[in-house]
Amino acid sequence: xxxxxxxxxxxxxxxxxxxxxxxxxxxxxxxxxxxxxxxxxxxxxxxxxxxxxxxxxxxxxxxxxxxxxxxxxxxxxxxxxxxxxxxxxxxxxxxxxxxxxxxxxxxxxxxxxxxxxxxxxxxxxxxxxxxxxxxxxxxxxxxxxxxxxxxxxxxxxxxxxxxxxxxxxxxxxxxxxxxxxxxxxxxxxxxxxxxxxxxxxxxxxxxxxxxxxxxxxxxxxxxxxxxxxxxxxxxxxxxxxxxxxxxxxxxxxxxxxxxxxxxxxxxxxxxxxxxxxxxxxxxxxxxxxxxxxxxxxxxxxxxxxxxxxxxxxxxxxxxxxx
Amino acid sequence: xxxxxxxxxxxxxxxxxxxxxxxxxxxxxxxxxxxxxxxxxxxxxxxxxxxxxxxxxxxxxxxxxxxxxxxxxxxxxxxxxxxxxxxxxxxxxxxxxxxxxxxxxxxxxxxxxxxxxxxxxxxxxxxxxxxxxxxxxxxxxxxxxxxxxxxxxxxxxxxxxxxxxxxxxxxxxxxxxxxxxxxxxxxxxxxxxxxxxxxxxxxxxxxxxxxxxxxxxxxxxxxxxxxxxxxxxxxxxxxxxxxxxxxxxxxxxxxxxxxxxxx
Numbered sequence: 116x117x118x119x120x121x122x123x124x125x126x127x128x129x130x131x132x133x134x135x136x137x138x139x140x141x142x143x144x145x146x147x148x149x150x151x152x153x154x155x156x157x158x159x160x161x162x163x164x165x166x167x168x169x170x171x172x173x174x175x176x177x178x179x180x181x182x183x184x185x186x187x188x189x190x191x192x193x194x195x196x197x198x199x200x201x202x203x204x205x206x207x208x209x210x211x212x213x214x215x216x217x218x219x220x221x222x223x224x225x226x227x228x229x230x231x232x233x234x235x236x237x238x239x240x241x242x243x244x245x246x247x248x249x250x251x252x253x254x255x256x257x258x259x260x261x262x263x264x265x266x267x268x269x270x271x272x273x274x275x276x277x278x279x280x281x282x283x284x285x286x287x288x289x290x291x292x293x294x295x296x297x298x299x300x301x302x303x304x305x306x307x308x309x310x311x312x313x314x315x316x317x318x319x320x321x322x323x324x325x326x327x328x329x330x331x332x333x334x335x336x337x338x339x340x341x342x343x344x345x346x347x348x349x350x351x352x353x354x355x356x357x358x359x360x361x362x363x364x365x366x367x368x369x370x371x372x373x374x375x376x377x378x379x380x381x382x383x384x385x386x387x388x389x390x391x392x393x394x395x396x397x398x399x400x401x402x403x404x405x406x407x408x409x410x411x412x413x414x415x416x417x418x419x420x421x422x423x424x425x426x427x428x429x430x431x432x433x434x435x436x437x
Numbered sequence: 438x439x440x441x442x443x444x445x446x447x448x449x450x451x452x453x454x455x456x457x458x459x460x461x462x463x464x465x466x467x468x469x470x471x472x473x474x475x476x477x478x479x480x481x482x483x484x485x486x487x488x489x490x491x492x493x494x495x496x497x498x499x500x501x502x503x504x505x506x507x508x509x510x511x512x513x514x515x516x517x518x519x520x521x522x523x524x525x526x527x528x529x530x531x532x533x534x535x536x537x538x539x540x541x542x543x544x545x546x547x548x549x550x551x552x553x554x555x556x557x558x559x560x561x562x563x564x565x566x567x568x569x570x571x572x573x574x575x576x577x578x579x580x581x582x583x584x585x586x587x588x589x590x591x592x593x594x595x596x597x598x599x600x601x602x603x604x605x606x607x608x609x610x611x612x613x614x615x616x617x618x619x620x621x622x623x624x625x626x627x628x629x630x631x632x633x634x635x636x637x638x639x640x641x642x643x644x645x646x647x648x649x650x651x652x653x654x655x656x657x658x659x660x661x662x663x664x665x666x667x668x669x670x671x672x673x674x675x676x677x678x679x680x681x682x683x684x685x686x687x688x689x690x691x692x693x694x695x696x697x698x699x700x
Contacts, residue, residue, distance in 0.1 A: 306692065307692040335696045336699045359700055373625070374626075376697065378678075386626035386627040387626070
């Protein structure tokens with residue numbers, strides 16, 4: 116296994132709200148290997164976005180990292196001074212977000228926004244920046260790049276805006292790309308193009324990608340490794356093929372079974388009963404125990420540790436001693 | 438008699454700016470669509486193709502530009518307010534986002550009894566309560582929740598309440614506009630199972646709008662594929678999925694990510 120480029124250790128993030136302190140990420144550890152795509156899969160409220168935002172210290176003011184470390188090149192990003200972090204954010208670790216329309220500034224042209232990114236991190240002239248910007252746009256498959264630099268975001272479709280975001284994120288050849296639901300707001304055909312684009316660029320630049328999604332099928336398509344989050348904890352982590360062929364955690368099994376398939380018609384979907392725990396709900400044992408068809412008595416009493424077996428990590432008592 | 442029969446329906450949105458000439462934007466350009474009684478018709482297409490506009494026209498929220506819509510043989514253009522009220526009793530709607538579609542200041546009891554009040558059904562209070570309890574049981578919710586408010590429920594439970602509200606008037610047609618796409622993955626399957634059960638039990642005719650082909654395959658008898666304001670292909674679900682004829686359908690189907698395909 117290659118050396119990890121990013122290492123998250125025991126990350127805990129809490130939100131302070133009127134309802135009290137709500138834990139969003141509860142002791143998360145994982146590594147992002149170099150040149151690989153790791154998909155973080157989870158439902159809303161599972162903490163997948165919050166853990167990603169804490170990597171670049173982009174959390175909202177109400178959130179606080181209570182404990183843990185995020186190591187990049189031997190440095191803990193959580194304790195870095197803002198100035199030092201700015202050197203990394205955007206240049207070494209870039210991020211794209213779910214809604215491409217909302218992440219671009221509507222009153223600046225695409226060209227101005229791309230050049231701004233380039234000039235913020237590199238000492239280059241405006242002319243050079245513009246040339247580079249045009250090249251970046253054509254790299255992400257936008258035709259007549261030169262001309263489109265002068266256009267505004269509203270003149271671009273959703274898929275095109277997401278391409279611009281990708282171009283911007285990749286402008287400085289980052290080591291790591293964090294993609295937070297980058298295709299959720301897009302149509303299937305556009306989604307397929309964007310996924311292919313991310314995958315192609317990732318291979319070309321030997322970049323590591325942290326791909327956050329709620330869509331298991333999308334994860335299956337892009338990921339080398341998958342991390343399944345539930346209620347702020349990692350339930351299962353495994354190489355993608357292993358995870359989808361032979362899921363070990365009952366939650367992963369339940370999720371995969373409950374998916375409707377485009378390939379065959381079934382009479383009834385084997386749904387997971389119940390609802391995900393509400394934020395702030397006190398969880399004594401395993402967070403999934405209440406919905407788990409295979410729950411043991413001890414699952415309600417204490418939270419299982421993570422059991423490691425080769426490349427697989429599973430938080431479930433059923434894996435004990437396997 | 439088909440539940441809904443749409444013939445050559447066109448809808449153009451017209452914007453009249455303060456200055457300058459009016460701007461016309463054709464959204465539906467000649468829709469032909471038939472929803473057979475007791476069937477589930479899936480309307481699939483990408484965003485902006487006019488799916489939701491079609492729903493609005495069918496529900497009478499937007500007027501027709503040209504063409505005709507017949508619901509149980511009755512042409513909806515030029516209907517009076519009272520006839521519309523009668524028609525809406527037969528035709529109800531479920532929206533995508535149960536966080537937006539339920540008034541947060543209404544208790545579950547108020548939410549569910551509002552349609553009954555409007556149509557003067559179950560005027561006796563204890564009978565109404567009894568009926569609403571049955572209704573909640575039908576959508577697999579605990580009947581004791583009548584006094585509670587939407588914020589106390591999760592997304593899946595809210596969508597069940599929205600379904601109960603749509604069923605309150607015992608409609609024959611249900612228009613479901615992306616009813617599961619705002620829900621968590623682990624909850625989607627529950628709601629899809631519920632919709633299927635209810636549709637069978639009550640022999641509802643359902644127009645099911647979705648962008649998710651897997652969901653459409655699970656629930657629909659027929660599929661209509663929509664592209665830029667037109668239906669490009671309509672047929673039995675099995676045929677559309679196994680032997681798509683139109684190039685656009687083929688393109689859409691091949692773009693759908695699936696776990697099986699990735700392995």
